[in-house]
Amino acid sequence: MMIKSEAPSEKTSKTMNKSKKKKSRQIWVFGDYRNYFQNRVTLQLLSKAAELAQKIGGEVCAVVFGNDIEEYIWEYTCHGAEKVYALEHDRLSDYPIETYVNLMEIFVRQYQPEILLVGATSFGREFTPRLAKRLKTGLSADCIGLDINDEELLVQTAPSFGGNLLAKIVTPKARPQMATVRPGIFQEIPHDNDRTSTVIQLKMPENLPRERVKMISSSKSPSRTQKIEEANVVVCGGRGMGSKTKFKKIFELARLLTGEVGATRPVVYSSWAGHETLVGQAGKNINPKVLFSFGISGAIQHTAAITNADFIIAVNKNPNAMMMKLADVAVVADANQICTALIKELRNRIRA
Numbered sequence: 001m002m003i004k005s006e007a008p009s010e011k012t013s014k015t016m017n018k019s020k021k022k023k024s025r026q027i028w029v030f031g032d033y034r035n036y037f038q039n040r041v042t043l044q045l046l047s048k049a050a051e052l053a054q055k056i057g058g059e060v061c062a063v064v065f066g067n068d069i070e071e072y073i074w075e076y077t078c079h080g081a082e083k084v085y086a087l088e089h090d091r092l093s094d095y096p097i098e099t100y101v102n103l104m105e106i107f108v109r110q111y112q113p114e115i116l117l118v119g120a121t122s123f124g125r126e127f128t129p130r131l132a133k134r135l136k137t138g139l140s141a142d143c144i145g146l147d148i149n150d151e152e153l154l155v156q157t158a159p160s161f162g163g164n165l166l167a168k169i170v171t172p173k174a175r176p177q178m179a180t181v182r183p184g185i186f187q188e189i190p191h192d193n194d195r196t197s198t199v200i201q202l203k204m205p206e207n208l209p210r211e212r213v214k215m216i217s218s219s220k221s222p223s224r225t226q227k228i229e230e231a232n233v234v235v236c237g238g239r240g241m242g243s244k245t246k247f248k249k250i251f252e253l254a255r256l257l258t259g260e261v262g263a264t265r266p267v268v269y270s271s272w273a274g275h276e277t278l279v280g281q282a283g284k285n286i287n288p289k290v291l292f293s294f295g296i297s298g299a300i301q302h303t304a305a306i307t308n309a310d311f312i313i314a315v316n317k318n319p320n321a322m323m324m325k326l327a328d329v330a331v332v333a334d335a336n337q338i339c340t341a342l343i344k345e346l347r348n349r350i351r352a
Contacts, residue, residue, distance in 0.1 A: 025053075025056055025057055025058035025059060025114055026058060026059050026061050026083075026111065026112075026113040026114060026115075027049040027052055027053050027058050027059065027060055027061065027113065027114060027115040027116075027117065028061050028062075028063050028085075028108075028113040028115065028116045028117070028176070029042060029045045029046050029049050029060070029061065029062050029063070029076075029081070029117050029118075030042070030063050030104075030116070030117070030118040030119070030124070030127075031062050031063060031064035031065075031072060031076060032118070032119050032121055032123060032124060033064070033066070033069075033072045033075075034095060034123070039119070039121065039183060040183070040188055041119030041120075041121060041181070041182075041183040041184075042062070042076070042119060043075075043076075043079045043080075043188035043189070044119075044181075044183065044184070044185065044186040044187065044188050045117045045118075045119060045181060045186065046060060046062060046076060046079050046080040046081055046188070046189065047079070047080060047186050047187060047188050047189040048117070048146055048181075048185075048186040049080070049115075049117060050080045050189065052115065052146060052147075052148055052154070055148040055152070056114070056148055056152050058114060058115075059082050059083060060080055060081055060082045060083070061081060061082065061083040061084065061085060061113065062076040062077075062081035062083075062084045062085070063084075063085045063086075063104070063107070064076065064084060064085070064086050064087075065086075065087045065088075065089075065092045065100060065103060066087075066088065066092045066093060066095075067088060067089065067090050067091075067092055067093035068088070068093075069086060069088050073086055073197075073199060075191075076197075077195055077196065077197040078191045078192055078193060078195050079188060079189050079191060079192075079195075080189045080195065081197050082197055082198070083197055083198045083199075083200065084197050084198070084199045084200070085107065085111070085200045085202055086199055086200065086201060086202060087103065087201075087202040087203070087204065088201075089204045091204070095123060096211045097123070097126055097127060097130075097211075098209070098211050098212065098213075099208065099209075099211055100127060101127060101130045101131050101134065102205075102208055102209060103205070103208070104127075104131050105131060105134045105135060106205055107202060108131075108135060108176060109135075112175065112176075113175075113176045114175060114176060114177065115154050115176055115177045115178075115179075116176040116177070116178045116179075117146075117178075117179055117180075117181060118178070118179075118180045118181075119180065119181060119183060120141065120142045120143075120180040120181055120182045120183070121183070124180050125141065125180065128141075128178060128180050129141075131178070132178050135174075135176070135178075136174060137171060137174035137175060137176060137177070137178055138169070138171040138174055138177070138178065139178045139179070139180070140156035140158050140169045140178070140179045140180070141158065141179075141180050142158055142159065142180060142181075142182055143156050143157055143158045143179045143180065143181045143182070143185075144157055144158065144159065144166075144181075144182060144185055144281060144285065144304060144305070145157030145166075145185070146179065146181065149170065153170045153171070153172060153177070154170065154171065154177040154179070155168050155169070155170055156168070156169045156170070156177075156179045157169075158179075159281035159282055159301075166281070166300075166304070182284075182285055183229055183285075184229040184284070184285040184286060184287055184308075185285050187287070187308065227260075228260040228261075228262060228276075228277065228279070228284050228286055229284055229285065229286055229287070231259055231260035231286070231288055232259070232288055232289045232290065233254070233257050233258065233259030233260070233288055233289065233290050233291075233292075234254075234259055234260050234261075234262045234279075234286055234288040234290075234291050234292070234309075235250050235253050235254040235257065235259055235260075235261055235262065235292040235294070236250075236261075236262035236263065236264070236279055236291065236292065236293050236294065236296060236306075237250035237261075237262075237263055237264075237267060237272075237273075237294045237295060237296070237335070237339075238263075238264040238266070238267060238293075238294065238295040238296035238297065238302075238335075239264065239266045239267060239270075239295060240294065240295020240296065240297070240316060240317065240335045240336075241267075241272075241294055241295045241335055241336055241339070242295070242335075242336050243272075244270070244271070244272040246336045247263075247267065247272040247273065249336070249339045249340060249343060250263075250273075250294060250339065252343055253292070253339055253342055253343050253346075256343060256346040256347070256350070257292075257346070259288075259290075259292075260277075261273065261277050262277055262278075262279040262284070262286065262291075263277040263278055263279065264278075264279070264280065264296055264299075264302050265278060265280055265282065265283070265301060265302070268283075279302060279305050279306065280301045280302045280304070280305045281300075281301045281304055281305060282301065283305065284305065285305040285306075285308075286305060286306060286308070286309065287308035287309060287310075288309055288310070289309075289310045289311065290309075290310070290311050290313070291306060291309040291311070291312045291313070292313050292315075293312060293313065293314040293315065293316075293323050293327065294315050294335035294336075294338070294339050295315070295316060295335035295336070296314070296316065296321075296323045297316070297318070297321045297322060297323060298321055298322030298323030298324070298325070298326060299322070302323075303322060303323070303326060306326075311328050311329075312326060312327040312328050312329070313327060313328065313329045313331070314326070314327035314329070314330050314331065315331045315333055315334075315335045315338045315339075316330075316331075316332070316335060317332065317333070317334060317335075318332075319332045
């Protein structure tokens, strides 16, 4: 992989600004690398940015701030970034929110990207609304879809009214067009060492305000289980399981399959399972290799979040249920009975 590095001179910057004012075609993806090897949302956004860029004749750009960031510049290049805006400074090592907002405002005004995409992580949800307010532009949060319309505007699809409806949002005039996107929505481009990019080495502005909040220390809490978005096997249950007691079999089957538990909104709202298991527009988007679906009819709020599953096995009494039509294997039967039989069979194999 070859990376061309450029530090913009005053003359270069002025020339770039002049051209960008006419028609900027850069799509910026903010590089959130805090938990890089587990949280792949930046790579997923780079992949989608490449698709959007083809439709508008644009350029895919990653923006990365921090200390000792060479590895991430390389990774973003290998995953599709054509240009990387990089700022390395010891002041940026802990993702200070106010400093990041100040820097992003300065560089967005300087380079004027057409679109800015950020992962809907805890940091992204705090960072982007502040930035959008500074830039006086719109922001669509927690998007589950992005596209370009005939007017070459970014169409941002986001759940609304508690996940009952999908809103398609555009920003006709203000720039950049901004959106945060949930992890797991898009597939990342495979790593390719032969990809190249141009790296623009940014400089820390003088007299940048200091953070009003100082971080004394931080530590990561180890998770006992993997995230449902990262699981290879997910066992989802719906109201068709019958009751909270019967739904517990979903947890047992997931344990035996070394998978994670998913649930529909009615199940979560009935307190059969916790909100962290919610799969749907108001919850998690998943892309397992194998998805088991027990007693789920297949409402759009749920199915929109499972479109990337490789193989779906659905069990439902109703052969005409939407979930059955989406499944690779559809079993017309009582979900509770099939779940019980699978648990029994797996236990017998473990004992043997």
